[in-house]
Amino acid sequence: MSGTMHIAKLLAAAAALIAAGATAAGAEEATAFEPDRARTAVLITDPQNDFMSEQGAAWGLVKDNVLRLNTRENIAALIKTAKAEQMPVFVSPHYYYEPDADWRARGPIQKTLHDIGMFKVDGATSFKGFAGSGADFYAPLKKSILDGATVVTSPHKIYGPESNDLALQLRKRGIDTVILGGFAANLCTDSHMRELMEQGFNVIVVKDAVGAPGEAAYDAAMLNYSMIANDVWSTTQAVDFIR
């Protein structure tokens, strides 16, 4: 059993971490994680109209946080810099197909997504009506995402990548570290961070390249990122690293 010194040490570490979570700043100094650039990729969750377009079904929900952080510009900067430097870019989208309407026992946000028809795609082998829909990629990013080099994974279906091919696609290219941004900060982005850590990847979350449904959700995400991820960076830090 650890003694008083250990408790003191832990408390100090935890206090720093919680402070980091609250301010979304301290975590940068607390660690010295150095990714191997040749094994690093950019990963964006849900860069789709329903979150990013002003006509998107969930825009109203995330817009205050997105406009405050400049999330859309920051995600665009991450992708643009990665493309310029030949760093691989991965996108993990969120779709629901017609038969998904049969699911039992959805959780509350899953129920909301279903009720408002968010991320709806015609069928697993038919993307009829996809162009410009809420499920389509945000227009300013679309050309980069569909350039034939970006890996667009199969859809995640709840919040994490457990049911898609993200981990495999990263591994088949020798990637062990992701620079992560996207939507929603405390839901799909957090779940991607957690699952990738469980699979032995390193994860750096970009704190101003995410979007949350409200500031309380953003704070919750920041607190969890600061405790779990290998590091939490700003877009500026990430762009500097990628270059």
Add this chain to the structure above:
Amino acid sequence: MSGTMHIAKLLAAAAALIAAGATAAGAEEATAFEPDRARTAVLITDPQNDFMSEQGAAWGLVKDNVLRLNTRENIAALIKTAKAEQMPVFVSPHYYYEPDADWRARGPIQKTLHDIGMFKVDGATSFKGFAGSGADFYAPLKKSILDGATVVTSPHKIYGPESNDLALQLRKRGIDTVILGGFAANLCTDSHMRELMEQGFNVIVVKDAVGAPGEAAYDAAMLNYSMIANDVWSTTQAVDFIR
């Protein structure tokens, strides 16, 4: 693309959910999830001395939250009631063995756990010195946990059950819903909730049978539970359901 009515509906739902997260109360009314009692089990993450004993390495970190919520008494009540009613009980513990010292690139909390020797067990096939150690089960729960009926899974190694046999053990007994409590609220408990949802389980989190490293971490956990889990109950509600 969804119209204004959809946005309004989503915003209202989200507002309710976020409020629920803040107050840890509203979520009870928002949903009507009815578990099938015959397919439900109690699951406790990390009911170990390092979190629950006053000599535990992380007691100082969680004690304020634990004492405010009566977490220890509430976890004991969940297990005791389940045992009395022959509802299966599962425990997902957290251990580190000697070779785990070689891990690369730990995240911040993983690093802290390593630095202070938390959850340390002699070896994968040797529990020498386990009795009474920080990794051992909290004494008041130990007899129930080691009664030969409780399923003690293999250890989880990061925060979630991805690397242990929890999902399989639940399935091999026909369980599809868990009533979840334990430590730490926003780390292992949240990660267990998320992974079990990804595997198609239903999850009810017991809001006063968890323990968090500080109230900000507790609030983050409550917000995420309220958005993701099928429901959030009090211990009183859970005990009433189990009986």
Add this chain to the structure above:
Amino acid sequence: MSGTMHIAKLLAAAAALIAAGATAAGAEEATAFEPDRARTAVLITDPQNDFMSEQGAAWGLVKDNVLRLNTRENIAALIKTAKAEQMPVFVSPHYYYEPDADWRARGPIQKTLHDIGMFKVDGATSFKGFAGSGADFYAPLKKSILDGATVVTSPHKIYGPESNDLALQLRKRGIDTVILGGFAANLCTDSHMRELMEQGFNVIVVKDAVGAPGEAAYDAAMLNYSMIANDVWSTTQAVDFIR
């Protein structure tokens, strides 16, 4: 340590099992697994032109086995009977998209699939040219597979369903047992059987509703099914059960 009696018992059991593998018959009597019909679904792996159509890229490889077993008619019978009885039908297809050309270190059959352009689909969000291609569903099955009720999962990418949403889709409909057929018997079908068993599902493989690349591969599959699956049935047995 177990004694001589145990060895004798095991040897007898193993001998029966191996015989079952060789004859693909004995396994039916050896077990008494009784699926719960309300929790059972039909699952077909890779019912796509590249395996099933006489113009398919791999038809030459599987045709002798397929014609001997009447695999195509048997798969059609399983789907037709399930549809008539409202038993859910799941299809786990195999696709490769353009960026998959970048994969490192493929195994031998993966390399062959890549070299001959098998299962090629334009892009993850574009099924341009899909109709009638080698990746498309075998024409006589296509209407049933695309009826809006059949669950067409995301593609598997190696051989098993680890990287797609099959397990989740089954669970979200309360399915715990699958009646399994498809292609290729010892590769994707075997890997689906193994992964579903690891996830706590029950699996019944239909021995004449699979297709193998040669009789040696078929025998290997039968031997492994007989040892691992909950049971091995004929199409006649499966149809009788579904009805």
Add this chain to the structure above:
Amino acid sequence: MSGTMHIAKLLAAAAALIAAGATAAGAEEATAFEPDRARTAVLITDPQNDFMSEQGAAWGLVKDNVLRLNTRENIAALIKTAKAEQMPVFVSPHYYYEPDADWRARGPIQKTLHDIGMFKVDGATSFKGFAGSGADFYAPLKKSILDGATVVTSPHKIYGPESNDLALQLRKRGIDTVILGGFAANLCTDSHMRELMEQGFNVIVVKDAVGAPGEAAYDAAMLNYSMIANDVWSTTQAVDFIR
């Protein structure tokens, strides 16, 4: 749709592969997979008395194959060489604890394992009576396995590593390729190969460092290894590579 030339090419490739499976020889020439030595480890499944000791519960089942191949000496050579060269060694054992007796709907071999008490360990946190039992490591290997450097993972529970921490432990040490041997060739060894491939690892199976329950099971394993694994080596080839 691929034309006649493609079919011919595929058939030739498949014929070579199937021949390789039958002879367990050709696969060595068919591929040119070159592992990165610094990212390679040795992995042994189930090196336990119940398979390897002449008093083991399943010795009678595998002994003919094991004695023909010199499996025990070959596994010992792999481990010894790896230790001498500081290449990491991983062991994935198979245990059943008391509560596992409650499992529903076992497959045939799982039922046999249960009936004869194979791989039985007192409890998840109690290895009382482990020393010398059928679940313990084979005596000539035991010192190396318990040297504090070998990673002994949590037990696998069906056949594959889906329910243990093998993938995570490999990743946390930067390993992307395993040199694989162990028991039983077509069951746990094959399932480990398949799951690791799905997780993006490279796998080389050592054809004379495995043990099968009969020659038909061995042939089935060889056929599947030759089609799925990155390569199939002899112990001599593996030892030369490790050195």
